[in-house]
Amino acid sequence: MTSKSDSNSGVERISDAEHAVMEVLWSDSPLSAADVCDVVCKERGWSIPTVKTLLSRLVTKGALDTTPDGRRYLYTPLIERSAYVGTESKRLVERLFGGRAAPLFAHLAESEALSADDIAEIERLLQEMKK
Amino acid sequence: MTSKSDSNSGVERISDAEHAVMEVLWSDSPLSAADVCDVVCKERGWSIPTVKTLLSRLVTKGALDTTPDGRRYLYTPLIERSAYVGTESKRLVERLFGGRAAPLFAHLAESEALSADDIAEIERLLQEMKK
DNA sequence: GCATTCAGATTACAAGTGTAATCGATAGCG
DNA sequence: CGCTATCGATTACACTTGTAATCTGAATGC
Structure with missing residues (x-):
């Protein structure tokens, strides 16, 4: 069944931890890795490297897009x-x-x-x- | 929060494949590994060893109980x-x-x-x- | 009794996840 | 102009999951 409700096709499955990152970006984007960390690291007991890994994986999975901003990236959701x-x-x-x-x-x-x-x-x- | 609705406490998380096995046993139990396979193997493209692995893991996780029946086991759900x-x-x-x-x-x-x-x-x- | 068969138990092994540490480049600070 | 702080990129590593193959011991057929 490939219907209109299949609207996030092409995107691999998003894991639990990744989902937490997506939520941050859904509620405010684009954000840098550090920005995202500011929102979730405390709450989930994560360190920046963890957030960066998750962001990378989400980009690979096609769930996020990146915009260069100086020497860092800003991340934006690609799926709604x-x-x-x-x-x-x-x-x-x-x-x-x-x-x-x-x-x-x-x-x-x-x-x-x-x-x-x-x-x-x-x-x-x-x-x-x-x- | 340890309330009445926390009624499957102690049981680790059940995975997707494991859940398929649980469904079989919820709809009819106790059953042997072979019985379970009869129901799901075709449908999910599994072989017996796979079912056995899943059954073992579910026993380890505390989701199933075993009753010896001759030289095999019959499995029964421990959680509802x-x-x-x-x-x-x-x-x-x-x-x-x-x-x-x-x-x-x-x-x-x-x-x-x-x-x-x-x-x-x-x-x-x-x-x-x-x- | 002895070989074959069939149970469960043990081992395998790659992909995905959670959770980072380290590396290599570079942009500013001094 | 070099040192440090910071990026992203690469690598790490244990645990879970999907999906079995193999091993070992016992029952069964002859």
Whole structure:
């Protein structure tokens, strides 16, 4: 199936640690390696070399683009967050619920992973979709 | 956070291939390695040794239990599917949507990953929850 | 009884990941 | 004009994962 929802095609799978880096750049880009580190290193207990490795790998994977800025690079996402989120969500639903989203919802509901806010919000979305 | 929803504690992370094996045993157990292979080997292009490796790793990880049966083992899940599904779903929601389920739902809706059936079903579940 | 067969156990081995250290060039500081 | 601080690039290295092959011991067929 190569449809429009396959919108991050060509990009290899992004790992967990790499994803953390992507999040930083999705929320603000372009950034240098040091900038990215400022945001995540503390939080994840990483050192700069680690961030640099992850950035390189993401460039290799085609998930990031680089712009020279003096003697360093600035990094920009090449794939959109929504595309990533889309394929990841779909993967999960596929793997765990045979592709059906309702069971996922049921499960979240049952395990009380849905807050009152979530429920209200989902109801609102449903109403909207019915128009 | 060690709460009731942390119900598969102690079990290391189950990989993708391992998960396929778990699914077989969740749908019917106890089974021998050969039995498991009968179900998945064709479908995933695996050979028996592969299944045996995965079974061993799952036993090591504490996800399966063994019962001797003659000179072979029968395998039984030690963790429940719902627990696994729960933690996996939560992981995703956590990672991608800051722990809120509504955005996940919104995303699925937007990407048309929700069938009409899904929507009807979710509506029904919502009604039920309101009681 | 002895060879064949079939179980699990042990070993293999490449790719991907997490987490860096080191190297080689260069841009500024003094 | 040379030294140092910094870049990115290269290399490292252990652990996990996918995917087996081989080994070893016991059961079974003859």
